[in-house]
Amino acid sequence: xxxxxxxxxxxxxxxxxxxxxxxxxxxLVLFLVVQGFSFWAVVEVLADPRNPxxxxxxxxxxxxxxxxxxxxxxxxxxxxxxxxxxxERRQGTWETLLTAPVGEGAVVAGKWLxxxxxxxxxxxxxxxxxVILGAYAPPGAAPDLGPxxxxxxxxxxxxxxxxxxxxxxxxxxxxxxxxxxxxxxALTLLLALGLAPEIAPAFFARHGTFAAVLGxxxxxxxxxxxxxxxxxxxxxxxxxxxxxxxxxxxxxxxGLGRRRRQGTLRALVGTALVAAAAILGxxxxxxxxxRGDLTRARVYALDGKTRAILADVRRPLTVLVLRAQSREFAxxxxxxxxxxxxxxxxxxxxxxxxxxxxxxxxRVERLAEEHAFDPKELVxxxxxxxxxxxxxxxxGLLDMAEFDREAAGGILTSFRGEAEFAAAILxxxxxxxxxxxxxxxxxxxxxxxxxxxxxxxxxVRALERDAVRAGDLGDLAAGVPRRCAVVAVFGPRRPLSAxxxxxxxxxxxxxxxxxxxxxxxxxPAGDRMxxxxxxxxxxxxxxxLGAAVVRDPAFAIGPExxxxxxxxxxxxxxxxxxxRRATVWPAPRWIAPExxxxxxxxxxxxxxxxxxxxxxxxGLAGRAPEAAxxxxxxxxxxxxxAAARExxxxxxxxxxxxxxxxxxxxARGVGVNDAxxxxxxxxxxxxxxxxxxxxxxxxxxxxxxxxxxxxxxFWVCVLLLPGxxxxxxxxxxWWRRRx
Numbered sequence: 001x002x003x004x005x006x007x008x009x010x011x012x013x014x015x016x017x018x019x020x021x022x023x024x025x026x027x028l029v030l031f032l033v034v035q036g037f038s039f040w041a042v043v044e045v046l047a048d049p050r051n052p053x054x055x056x057x058x059x060x061x062x063x064x065x066x067x068x069x070x071x072x073x074x075x076x077x078x079x080x081x082x083x084x085x086x087x088e089r090r091q092g093t094w095e096t097l098l099t100a101p102v103g104e105g106a107v108v109a110g111k112w113l114x115x116x117x118x119x120x121x122x123x124x125x126x127x128x129x130x131v132i133l134g135a136y137a138p139p140g141a142a143p144d145l146g147p148x149x150x151x152x153x154x155x156x157x158x159x160x161x162x163x164x165x166x167x168x169x170x171x172x173x174x175x176x177x178x179x180x181x182x183x184x185x186a187l188t189l190l191l192a193l194g195l196a197p198e199i200a201p202a203f204f205a206r207h208g209t210f211a212a213v214l215g216x217x218x219x220x221x222x223x224x225x226x227x228x229x230x231x232x233x234x235x236x237x238x239x240x241x242x243x244x245x246x247x248x249x250x251x252x253x254x255g256l257g258r259r260r261r262q263g264t265l266r267a268l269v270g271t272a273l274v275a276a277a278a279i280l281g282x283x284x285x286x287x288x289x290x291r292g293d294l295t296r297a298r299v300y301a302l303d304g305k306t307r308a309i310l311a312d313v314r315r316p317l318t319v320l321v322l323r324a325q326s327r328e329f330a331x332x333x334x335x336x337x338x339x340x341x342x343x344x345x346x347x348x349x350x351x352x353x354x355x356x357x358x359x360x361x362x363r364v365e366r367l368a369e370e371h372a373f374d375p376k377e378l379v380x381x382x383x384x385x386x387x388x389x390x391x392x393x394x395x396g397l398l399d400m401a402e403f404d405r406e407a408a409g410g411i412l413t414s415f416r417g418e419a420e421f422a423a424a425i426l427x428x429x430x431x432x433x434x435x436x437x438x439x440x441x442x443x444x445x446x447x448x449x450x451x452x453x454x455x456x457x458x459x460v461r462a463l464e465r466d467a468v469r470a471g472d473l474g475d476l477a478a479g480v481p482r483r484c485a486v487v488a489v490f491g492p493r494r495p496l497s498a499x500x501x502x503x504x505x506x507x508x509x510x511x512x513x514x515x516x517x518x519x520x521x522x523x524p525a526g527d528r529m530x531x532x533x534x535x536x537x538x539x540x541x542x543x544x545l546g547a548a549v550v551r552d553p554a555f556a557i558g559p560e561x562x563x564x565x566x567x568x569x570x571x572x573x574x575x576x577x578x579x580r581r582a583t584v585w586p587a588p589r590w591i592a593p594e595x596x597x598x599x600x601x602x603x604x605x606x607x608x609x610x611x612x613x614x615x616x617x618x619g620l621a622g623r624a625p626e627a628a629x630x631x632x633x634x635x636x637x638x639x640x641x642a643a644a645r646e647x648x649x650x651x652x653x654x655x656x657x658x659x660x661x662x663x664x665x666x667a668r669g670v671g672v673n674d675a676x677x678x679x680x681x682x683x684x685x686x687x688x689x690x691x692x693x694x695x696x697x698x699x700x701x702x703x704x705x706x707x708x709x710x711x712x713x714f715w716v717c718v719l720l721l722p723g724x725x726x727x728x729x730x731x732x733x734w735w736r737r738r739x
Contacts, residue, residue: 010110154226
């Protein structure tokens, strides 16, 4: 208790000495100038309607987001601590101070507490920035205070540790300049340790342990987490351990020259033991980390359903993260990284690995081919790939996030990464694999290798990658077996019998799921479409098999086929394809939604507005019409439709070209038709809705300020507040010197 009282007395003395020194007010004024300029730069972005609101916490870049922040902070720490012991030694008052009944530890602790109090005083005026943000917030909006409070907590913890390091440098010498340079260099080296993996990514990619250790001491990442509203027990433990070690070191160094060799050795050994205890404590905390989420929307807290899915993982699961090379998506991938860190903490079998497209271009190309991504899209927008037991599932940029397409730069409107990632983990790790039962006996496409690639082998492989089995149905007339999650009819050349059609209708009537792909096969006479035997059943459930072939010369691929990149409807099956994935349609049949009570029918894929549905079947022989006539159906003409009956839960997808999904077409690599099938099966089986985790949106705060108000804010933050601090310092000095 006596030591604490002595430390408090010395802290008050040290704080008073700080305010008595002109250097203190110089540091305060410079600090407020730099902080005011940084805050004004943030507000200028927040108030500019031409730029999208930044993702995440409003003051994230203000707290440690720039190199200026760190260099100036280290300068401030060096300036505050350089005189703590060095100046006492130079003036000869250090020995006098220690002749009092005060131990070296109490003196060092008191000086550190005094410096910390002055450090807090430096930051106190910046609370006005939060008031300004609230005053200029749009109606009904307010900045999220959780990340702001956690950012100040990070500033306090890191500042306490940095001041202890500076005090240690001051205790090593009696020269203030050497003490300041020593503190600045030591802190800069600490910052450089965290930068090392970015400077030499190839080396640290091969030495993961080194990268993990340096990541644990990366002060930039620590403060970035605090500024985003994340309080990590590992960061707290690091700064507490660094503070304790540096203070013990300062106490040991402060006694050099006063103790005998044995006493000096004991002090140094004690410092080493404290450092070892700090390292051990950090290791223990790292084995059982806690990452609190202080954001208002609980952006980083895992849903209970996600935790349950992770708890059921029984096999090692690898997550490959291909970060977007485009800077506009960099902040989004910070959210992705945070989610995956929490996944790995929740389930030790989950391993996260980042893939650098610059270092591993061949691997990126292979992943793009396996998951039907354009390599440029994969590099630009990035993706997250989940792999387990030869199953894999990729989640692309637009699968995990939605953007306002009309806003400049694209504003993130919702982040559904947790739901998509949990669904992907469920698919690749779940032992429950739904089966798609394919009909046969009517000339359908074979599941195995067929002549000239006219088979579904490529589609079957794609389904296997999505943890879906493909099997032969057998006798459909006897009913659909219970093992079948989906009944698939692909390219029948002969019509199904009436009994088979009735069995399929009964299956749909009881909430079954059906996937049909038909070709535009003409009758022998060539004047009408050949019957599939399913026309009436499909019509009853909201889908019409039109007697027409859809043409689209504007996007023709060969004499009969055409492709699309933009003709997709807003539906869970096709929505993610819009503008990203192309599909190819060789002579597709017109498939139209039919208005049926209780059934919601949606066109999944359509031609461009310049396309049409050609009804002159006889005239198609030997030629491809270049334009529509009065008898044709004007575009856009649909070639794929999804229908759902809410009352029974029945779902139906009909595709207008079975040929589009043969290995012959898929192997050409022109489109991603197999991905359309797997997306259809995912919707039919309801696997996209198994998780049910809602989308989350990181904070996107703006300020309602005119350009004139932004200019005035500059003068207030960069000149007025520092000027008031300078005036207060001058008044204080005059008051102390008055007679």
